[in-house]
Amino acid sequence: ENNLPVHIVNTLPSDLEGTLLAKVDAQRRQAIANNHTATHLLHAALRQVLGTHVEQKGSLVTEYGLRFDFSHFQKMTAEELRAVEQNVNQRIRDNAILQESRHTPIAEARKMGAMALFGEKYGDDVRVIRFADSVELCGGCHTSSTGTIGHLRITSESSIAAGVRRIEAVTAQQADEYGYRQQDVLNALHQLFTNTPDIVSTIKKAIDDNATLRKQLENYVNEKALQLSRDLLNNAKDINGVKIVVHTGEVNPDIIKGIVPSMKGKFTDVKFAYIAATIYDGKPSLTLFLSKPLADAGMNAGNIVRNAAKHIQGGGGGQPQMATAGGKNPQGLDAAMQEIIDTITA
Ligand SMILES: [Zn+2]
Known part of the structure; x- marks a missing residue:
């Protein structure tokens, strides 16, 4: 606010004149930095996979995950989602180092190819954040190199307005846990179907069998009803x-x-x-x-x-x-x- 940092507190200190110590929860901050940095990588990956019509329309970052809204006119296919996820994970493995230039004149930043954000107002001097070929004007908090993000998993893709899509994703430990939950479901299914080698065809067959039996039962009940009503x-x-x-x-x-x-x-x-x-x-x-x-x-x-x-x-x-x-x-x-x-x- 007016070039001053603003701190939001739950309760005001009793002595407003005294010396205050502000502490950062390092683990939480790193999780947020990972998720925020992942939005930069996602932005760049989406533009590579879907095209340069993709522009950021909004984002929400917490220590638990991220949301990224962008312009695109149709539902992403499973292949596109996989390609974007792989593109981001390659950027993570490349372990690109944060290159931050503060107080860059905006004209110069634009020359660097920096992507400015939707409806955002910028001063004459801007902060340019670069991770390899991803260059953005951004005041957020970033990780020192992309490797700390570990990996990214896209958990959903949906429409939020005409021509605007939303991707939700998790990174690092949250991405591990997302993977474990999926693995647990798969393991439970394998146990239910006594370790069949091809779980998908086994489930498909069970569904088909069920439909056939249902139809047979229905015929049997109708026949029985007719016979009974005659008696x-x-x-x-x-x-x-x-x-x-x-x-x-x-x-x-x-x-x-x-x-x-x-x-x-x-x-x-x-x-x-x-x-x-x-x-x-x-x-x-x-x-x-x-x-x-x-x-x-x-x-x-x-x-x-x-x-x-x-x-x-x-x-x-x-x-x-x-x-x-x-x-x-x-x-x-x-x-x-x-x-x-x-x-x-x-
Ligand atoms: Zn940023």
Whole structure:
């Protein structure tokens, strides 16, 4: 601020006139210097790989990582990202020494090919930071040579505005830890698939097998539902002019879901009800389907099921023609069934 260094503190010292000692956390400072310097290398690498239309639009640096925003008009491909990462890591291995010239006249700095930053105001004298062929005007804190960065890993690439992309990356220990996390996932997968040599095809095959089995199961359930609905219809009862199909016992809910559509089309002009009071995995459930004539006569499946569900200590509801409920007390299923029959045949 006005050519004076500004220090930001959490609490003001009690004696503002006294002598103060400012200490730098060397490890944290080095991590920040590594990440900040890495933005210079990334900038240069992006311009080499993608082209000189790349310009820095912003950056955020902490001791934990870095963010770099730049102009570019499409999503970077995996190959481009790999090439940029390799380019930066080569610059790190080259161990380029920091060449810093303070108080360089701006015209001279431009002649050196220094890249000025977006919307930044510069004085007459500028600070030029050079690491090999990367030359920038910058007041940030840099590492003494690029080797201290260790290595860089790009963790994401995304769009933040029209024509502006964002790269997030980590360096040094953070890059190691990023690598370990990926290795841990891979190791866990290898263990799950008992050390198969080709984990990708093994997982692909498991996904394909799963889809095939799912399809087979679906066919089986549909077939079973059709067969069951034929048997149930053969045992339909007539009570007070209402045709009733009662379905009890241990039944997979998927099968009940398959039965309802097969009954729907059959009784469009008679009073018909399908009532399932079944158990699955120890849990009771109710399903009620009413034909249109019953619904037109004022019967509401949602209300009927909701009331009957009290017997099984459960709740549920649905539409005027179709409703379901689940509960906790299988002993109440008979009473629930009876209440439903009584209501629709009253
Ligand atoms: Zn810098």
